[in-house]
Amino acid sequence: MGDAIPAARTAAGGLPLLLHVQGVSKGFPGVKALEDMQLDLHAGEVLALVGENGAGKSTLMKLLTGVYTVDEGEFFLNGEPYEPVSPKQAQDLGISIIHQEFNLMADLTVAQNIFIGREPRGSRFFLNERRLNAQAGELIERLHLPLRPKQLVGSLTVAKQQMVEIAKALSYDAKLLIMDEPTAALNDAEVEVLHDLIRRFVRPDTGVVYISHRIDELRRIADRITVMRDGRYVGTRETPETTMKEVISMMVGRDISGEAKPVGARADREVLLEVSGLSTKALLKDVTFELRKGEILGFAGLMGAGRTEVARAVVGADKINAGTIRLRGREIQIHNPADAAKHRIGYLSEDRKQFGLLIEQEVNANIGLSALRERFQSYGFVKDKAMRATSEEYVGTLSIKTPSVAQTVKNLSGGNQQKVVIAKWLAKDCDILIFDEPTRGIDVGAKEEIYRLLNELAQQGKSIIMISSELPEILRMAHRIVVMSEGRVTGTLDSDGATQETVMHYATLRPDEHPEDAAEIGLTEPALSGTGTTNSEET
Amino acid sequence: MTASAAIGEPQEQRTGVKAAATGLKDRLQQFLAFASLITIFVFFSIASSNFLNYSNVTAILFSTVVIGTLALGTTFVIITGGIDLSIGTGMSLCAVISGVLIVKTGVPVLLGVIGAVLFGGLIGLVNGFNVAVLKIPPFIATLAMMLVAQGLALVLSHSTPIYFSKSPSYTSISTGHLFGVNFPNAVLVLAVAAVVSAVMLNKTVLGRYTYSIGSNEEATALSGISTRRWKIIIYTLAGLFIGLAGVMISARLASAQPGTGMGYELQAIAAVVIGGTSLSGGKGSIVGTVIGALIISTLNNGLQIMSIAQEWQNVILGIVILVAVYADMARKRAV
Numbered sequence: 001m002g003d004a005i006p007a008a009r010t011a012a013g014g015l016p017l018l019l020h021v022q023g024v025s026k027g028f029p030g031v032k033a034l035e036d037m038q039l040d041l042h043a044g045e046v047l048a049l050v051g052e053n054g055a056g057k058s059t060l061m062k063l064l065t066g067v068y069t070v071d072e073g074e075f076f077l078n079g080e081p082y083e084p085v086s087p088k089q090a091q092d093l094g095i096s097i098i099h100q101e102f103n104l105m106a107d108l109t110v111a112q113n114i115f116i117g118r119e120p121r122g123s124r125f126f127l128n129e130r131r132l133n134a135q136a137g138e139l140i141e142r143l144h145l146p147l148r149p150k151q152l153v154g155s156l157t158v159a160k161q162q163m164v165e166i167a168k169a170l171s172y173d174a175k176l177l178i179m180d181e182p183t184a185a186l187n188d189a190e191v192e193v194l195h196d197l198i199r200r201f202v203r204p205d206t207g208v209v210y211i212s213h214r215i216d217e218l219r220r221i222a223d224r225i226t227v228m229r230d231g232r233y234v235g236t237r238e239t240p241e242t243t244m245k246e247v248i249s250m251m252v253g254r255d256i257s258g259e260a261k262p263v264g265a266r267a268d269r270e271v272l273l274e275v276s277g278l279s280t281k282a283l284l285k286d287v288t289f290e291l292r293k294g295e296i297l298g299f300a301g302l303m304g305a306g307r308t309e310v311a312r313a314v315v316g317a318d319k320i321n322a323g324t325i326r327l328r329g330r331e332i333q334i335h336n337p338a339d340a341a342k343h344r345i346g347y348l349s350e351d352r353k354q355f356g357l358l359i360e361q362e363v364n365a366n367i368g369l370s371a372l373r374e375r376f377q378s379y380g381f382v383k384d385k386a387m388r389a390t391s392e393e394y395v396g397t398l399s400i401k402t403p404s405v406a407q408t409v410k411n412l413s414g415g416n417q418q419k420v421v422i423a424k425w426l427a428k429d430c431d432i433l434i435f436d437e438p439t440r441g442i443d444v445g446a447k448e449e450i451y452r453l454l455n456e457l458a459q460q461g462k463s464i465i466m467i468s469s470e471l472p473e474i475l476r477m478a479h480r481i482v483v484m485s486e487g488r489v490t491g492t493l494d495s496d497g498a499t500q501e502t503v504m505h506y507a508t509l510r511p512d513e514h515p516e517d518a519a520e521i522g523l524t525e526p527a528l529s530g531t532g533t534t535n536s537e538e539t
Numbered sequence: 540m541t542a543s544a545a546i547g548e549p550q551e552q553r554t555g556v557k558a559a560a561t562g563l564k565d566r567l568q569q570f571l572a573f574a575s576l577i578t579i580f581v582f583f584s585i586a587s588s589n590f591l592n593y594s595n596v597t598a599i600l601f602s603t604v605v606i607g608t609l610a611l612g613t614t615f616v617i618i619t620g621g622i623d624l625s626i627g628t629g630m631s632l633c634a635v636i637s638g639v640l641i642v643k644t645g646v647p648v649l650l651g652v653i654g655a656v657l658f659g660g661l662i663g664l665v666n667g668f669n670v671a672v673l674k675i676p677p678f679i680a681t682l683a684m685m686l687v688a689q690g691l692a693l694v695l696s697h698s699t700p701i702y703f704s705k706s707p708s709y710t711s712i713s714t715g716h717l718f719g720v721n722f723p724n725a726v727l728v729l730a731v732a733a734v735v736s737a738v739m740l741n742k743t744v745l746g747r748y749t750y751s752i753g754s755n756e757e758a759t760a761l762s763g764i765s766t767r768r769w770k771i772i773i774y775t776l777a778g779l780f781i782g783l784a785g786v787m788i789s790a791r792l793a794s795a796q797p798g799t800g801m802g803y804e805l806q807a808i809a810a811v812v813i814g815g816t817s818l819s820g821g822k823g824s825i826v827g828t829v830i831g832a833l834i835i836s837t838l839n840n841g842l843q844i845m846s847i848a849q850e851w852q853n854v855i856l857g858i859v860i861l862v863a864v865y866a867d868m869a870r871k872r873a874v
Contacts, residue, residue, distance in 0.1 A: 315761070317760070317761060336760070336765065336767075337760050337761045337762070337763050337764075338760075338763050338764060338765040340763065341762070341763020341764075342763070346763070347761055349758075349761065354755070354757060354758070355757050355758050355761050356758055356761070357755065357758055358750075358751050358754035358755050358758060358759070358821070359754070359755065360754050360821055360822070361750065361751070361754050361821070365747070365750070365751070369747075369751055369759070369762045369764070370762040370763050370764070372744055372747060372748075372764075373744055377743075377744050380743045380744055380745065381742050381743050381744075382742055382743060382744060382746075382747055424762065428763065
């Protein structure tokens with residue numbers, strides 16, 4: 001297993017490697033997080049580092065940035081031995097890291113965030129706000145970022161917040177930039193912008209370590225791909241000379257069966273949920289769609305198109321201004337998520353930690369939460385045994401990897417946390433499950449399991465709405481795809497005819513400016529289904 | 540902290556160890572709180588010969604009743620991530636209500652007691668409405684209620700104490716001896732209230748939702764639970780305890796003192812916090828709260844016996860709160 005990296009600390013041309021990791025091991029009580037890890041980063045390249053959750057990527061990055069110290073092995077930076085003792089020291093030596101979760105102050109401006117801790121002073125005690133903004137403006141200019149120094153970070157989109165993080169990292173004059181899952185929260189257009197930025201950053205004397213779960217994008221950005229598994233180095237491939245299938249099988253240590261299309265078209269199935277004319281004050285305009293029994297209905301669109309807002313409006317988490325919701329032909333009123341749950345509609349948020357889980361509580365308490373009053377009580381007393389039995393059953397059927405149902409949820413991996421949320425709604429016996437980015441932050445192997453689970457649920461007659469920013473995922477999973485742009489539905493496609501290009505086309509339509517354009521395309525686009533949800537029929 | 544090396548470890552790598560330790564950890568927490576109580580007890584027993592005897596221990600228990608009762612209800616509120624500042628003056632108001640009903644209106648004692656307790660529930664209901672429906676932050680909502688209750692207590696009593704001298708059965712609620720032995724009823728009331736609270740918190744749907752709201756209110760709501768309704772219920776429950784405390788304090792003093800409640804809320808909150816309940820919500824226990832209340836009253840009693848001035852007692856109590864909460868946090872990080 002594994003390709004041996006020559007022990008040389010220089011690249012082919014005799015230049016020192018920007019970063020050379022040699023035989024690094026790190027253990028924690030009871031577990032070996034890294035063992036004999038190696039990695040080479042040439043100056044001027046983008047190296048992708050991939051591996052499942054728990055493979056040891058984060059540990060390696062923490063060692064590199066001086067958060068932990070190594071047990072064994074060595075780092076070399078530009079050929080010099082490098083033993084970081086603190087994140088500050090790493091930063092001084094030109095190593096910057098952008099964490100998956102941003103370290104930004106929402107109530108401060110872009111400029112204040114970028115130069116936090118290094119604010120230009122007017123005198124000993126007073127800040128020089130003008131110089132701060134000027135410096136930030138210069139930096140933003142140099143990086144061609146669509147930001148303004150005085151914008152409040154809290155008012156920016158996720159993508160722009162990330163740009164602030166990048167600007168901050170580069171303002172330290174970084175030579176080595178480490179990016180941990182930089183695209184986890186971005187849509188495809190934003191990923192393009194980010195990749196542009198990275199390409200501009202990479203010069204002959206700088207390099208990027210790019211950690212990602214989104215295998216599909218590596219081909220577009222990485223020069224080489226290093227794979228790790230279970231704390232060990234598996235191998236490195238030149239991107240043009242490998243296939244993504246190979247990379248994935250290196251990551252998981254086995255072959256992934258790959259492209260399972262959803263089973264059969266469902267046009268004949270009964271319509272379970274009809275949403276029509278749904279509007280909210282903030283964003284949604286006249287959103288209309290239907291969901292059939294046993295169907296996976298994909299919701300595609302760019303960030304901010306309103307997909308999550310549709311889900312939240314349907315389950316009563318946000319107030320609606322207009323529109324009707326019919327369940328099995330009967331109009332229903334949903335004022336809050338409790339009403340939605342009564343009608344057996346469950347919402348699985350993209351942000352599991354904030355909106356899906358009681359992260360500090362047990363698996364058991366989480367699975368039993370929604371169905372508590374219905375299934376696990378008598379006269380107000382909790383039937384703990386019944387609840388535990390049910391939780392254990394779901395741990396089994398969904399193969400949730402946990403030592404017991406008494407385990408605290410925060411100790412589970414992302415994929416298993418997602419399954420706990422699914423179990424919660426299955427325990428409630430939901431007919432309609434709305435998944436918002438079901439595989440966000442979940443590693444490749446676990447993703448496959450979630451996909452399989454979604455297909456199984458659909459086969460059992462559950463109706464699923466799947467909101468996703470990953471087009472290949474939607475194209476692969478959904479029977480039909482609703483595409484949104486700027487709060488409106490701009491197209492509903494059958495997955496048979498849909499391609500990334502057609503979906504992106506509808507996702508980038510500006511419904512307000514070119515309604516006639518949408519209509520025209522609606523008529524000429526064969527992939528459109530005639531369900532009355534396009535702009536052509538609305539206007 | 541010698542365990543600092545373990546603090547930064549990635550979570551996922553401690554899975555196995557943590558799983559086994561979870562149940563043990565909770566028990567350890569209570570055990571340590573209990574151990575501190577014993578330590579304080581032993582200290583005063585050695586420091587003063589007047590401390591450890593039946594009548595003084597009974598006196599400690601007796602003086603725990605009011606703070607303890609308030610702290611029980613507050614435990615629920617604090618576990619939801621809220622706070623209730625109105626419990627002290629609310630208690631005075633309920634005491635006054637009891638006085639107005641029994642002394643001034645001549646209502647039978649039992650009905651007067653029920654009326655006072657229900658009035659406490661009403662205070663809690665209003666708090667709950669303000670917090671859950673109007674979405675006023677609990678600190679502000681109950682701060683306002685604290686002032687309203689203070690004022691109403693003075694208005695209704697014309698700023699003078701109401702004496703229960705003609706209702707000996709009322710005072711016996713607190714000072715009587717139900718089982719003949721020299722053991723005040725008030726302590727039994729607290730014990731029963733504590734057991735009922737513990738059962739509610741640990742065994743009922745209400746308790747489960749109390750924890751889940753405190754762990755993550757938004758996720759709880761999105762799980763199809765009407766957090767609004769349950770928060771109103773929880774504040775109302777805390778209000779019932781305010782009413783009960785009002786009865787207990789006025790029965791003990793044989794009078795409703797309209798102006799004395801202010802300050803009790805902080806003692807009760809201190810008891811809850813010393814008992815290991817997290818002010819950020821999601822964690823806590825009734826056993827801890829009872830131990831916390833006992834620690835406070837033991838300290839007050841012991842320091843008094845050692846003739847330490849009231850002013851210094853407050854200083855010491857303040858330090859105890861800091862030490863207790865810091866130790867609790869350090870313990871949680873270390874495990």
